[in-house]
Amino acid sequence: MRSVSVSSSRAACAAAFVLRASAGYQPLPLGELVAAPSAMAMHQLREESVVKIGSIGKGNVGGALTRLWQQAGHDVRAGGRDDSVADVAAHGDVVLLAVGAEAVEDVLQAAGPLDGKVLIDATNDIDAKFGSLAARVAELAPGAKVVKAFNATFAPVFDAAAQLDPPAHLVFCGDDEGAKKTVAGLISDIGMAPIDVGGLDQAANVEAFARMNISVAYGQGRGPQVYRFDTPQS
Numbered sequence: 001m002r003s004v005s006v007s008s009s010r011a012a013c014a015a016a017f018v019l020r021a022s023a024g025y026q027p028l029p030l031g032e033l034v035a036a037p038s039a040m041a042m043h044q045l046r047e048e049s050v051v052k053i054g055s056i057g058k059g060n061v062g063g064a065l066t067r068l069w070q071q072a073g074h075d076v077r078a079g080g081r082d083d084s085v086a087d088v089a090a091h092g093d094v095v096l097l098a099v100g101a102e103a104v105e106d107v108l109q110a111a112g113p114l115d116g117k118v119l120i121d122a123t124n125d126i127d128a129k130f131g132s133l134a135a136r137v138a139e140l141a142p143g144a145k146v147v148k149a150f151n152a153t154f155a156p157v158f159d160a161a162a163q164l165d166p167p168a169h170l171v172f173c174g175d176d177e178g179a180k181k182t183v184a185g186l187i188s189d190i191g192m193a194p195i196d197v198g199g200l201d202q203a204a205n206v207e208a209f210a211r212m213n214i215s216v217a218y219g220q221g222r223g224p225q226v227y228r229f230d231t232p233q234s
Ligand SMILES: NC(=O)c1ccc[n+]([C@@H]2O[C@H](COP(=O)([O-])OP(=O)(O)OC[C@H]3O[C@@H](n4cnc5c(N)ncnc54)[C@H](OP(=O)(O)O)[C@@H]3O)[C@@H](O)[C@H]2O)c1
Pocket: 056, 057, 058, 059, 060, 061, 062, 079, 080, 081, 082, 085, 098, 099, 100, 101, 103, 106, 107, 122, 123, 124, 125, 126, 150, 151, 152, 153, 154, 155, 156
């Protein structure tokens, strides 16, 4: 049972930002959208109930997700510049990468081999320098199962997510189905609805979508809850 404490005024404020999909909504070209399973269904899909997670970065994203995952019962250790990145990475079967794009290379070098671990890439390539930052992450951590997730929305949404009905969506992608199930569960655990947009070859689209989302949410002042997808009809 999740217990996320968000003030009602804050939740109402976040909810006010929600733009519900209109009848004329057309899916974004992010590959085939897969219906978001319920949080309960995702718990059943995952074999493990307590996930050991190391968060490289404890700022807006790493800090919020660490707190929310701990509240969901997971075993999370987070670290920043004053901590041992290797120790943080070693703690997790799942490693969250939550640093700025400019620090990605350094922290992955400091992390050491991440073979067999699920590596959640939450980073954003704000200046579009990389083509696909997730592809670079996968190059730097060749043994890891990279899943691009948590980058295409905003830290305030993570905190408000448990209060939003219908839940806010979160796009994610990756090549390893088992890793994606784990990450979909971790998305559900904070109260968001996971939207699987395909393999890691979709990461450049997810990153571009995140840049667009930043410009719409903050450039146009429409707020961090600006996107929702219709749930596909089966
Ligand atoms: N802010 C959002 O709403 C949001 C949403 C989705 C994705 N993102 C993306 O997620 C990433 C993190 O964003 P953020 O807003 O959380 O940034 P942030 O608040 O500035 O936090 C960055 C974290 O990275 C750590 N860090 C930086 N360089 C490091 C190094 N060399 N070794 C170890 N730790 C290092 C920092 O350590 P210290 O604690 O020591 O400073 C800090 O904890 C970015 O790529 C951003 O584009 C942001």
